[in-house]
Amino acid sequence: MKYITFALAKGRLAKQTLELLEKIGVTCEEMKDEKTRKLIFVNEELGFKFFLSKATDVPTYVEMGAADIGVVGKDTILEEGRKIYEVLDLKRGKCRMCVAGPKSAKELLNNGSLIRVASKYPAIAKDYFYNK
Numbered sequence: 001m002k003y004i005t006f007a008l009a010k011g012r013l014a015k016q017t018l019e020l021l022e023k024i025g026v027t028c029e030e031m032k033d034e035k036t037r038k039l040i041f042v043n044e045e046l047g048f049k050f051f052l053s054k055a056t057d058v059p060t061y062v063e064m065g066a067a068d069i070g071v072v073g074k075d076t077i078l079e080e081g082r083k084i085y086e087v088l089d090l091k092r093g094k095c096r097m098c099v100a101g102p103k104s105a106k107e108l109l110n111n112g113s114l115i116r117v118a119s120k121y122p123a124i125a126k127d128y129f130y131n132k
Contacts, residue, residue, distance in 0.1 A: 004048050007067035009055035009076070016092045017071045018050075059084055079121045097124060 008014040018031060028043045028050055030036065040051045053061065058072040059082040070084070073093050077086060108115050109132070119125040 002047070003042070004069070005067045006048065006050045007058045007061040007070040007072075008050060008052055009058050009072045010052045013055075013071060013073065013093050014052055017090070020090065020092075056080060075121060075124070079123050081123060097121070097128070099128070 006017075008017055014031075018028065021027070026043075026046060026048060028041050028048065030038070031041045031050060039053070040049065042049050051067070055072050055076045056079075058067070058070040059077060059080040061067040062070040062084050063082040069087075071090065073095065074086075074089070075095055075097070077084070105115055109129075115129075117125050117129065
């Protein structure tokens with residue numbers, strides 16, 4: 001049997017995604033077991049396969065064809081820079097990117113000086129500072 005495969009970022013976003021899918025009749029009862037250590041779940045009746053992974057891996061799975069659909073945060077989509085199409089914003093897990101540092105850094109930025117930036121999202125940070 002051919003499945004429609006969903007790659008979901010582990011955690012809160014996966015849980016919220018499953019709640020949304022249930023509203024349209026797409027269910028996977030075995031994913032509700034919070035004690036399970038499984039990462040791959042199948043609904044044979046509907047022909048859906050779900051797998052949980054690290055958020056940063058979801059765009060890769062979609063780009064490479066291991067998953068038909070991926071659900072992950074916009075920050076991950078932007079950071080990974082994969083050749084994928086963002087079909088829909090589910091309006092879940094909103095975040096804001098912020099720049100924080102000492103006041104002296106602002107003067108360095110205004111003068112065009114080089115500064116050191118630490119970030120979990122280096123591609124997003126690089127894009128921001130190069131285009132600021």
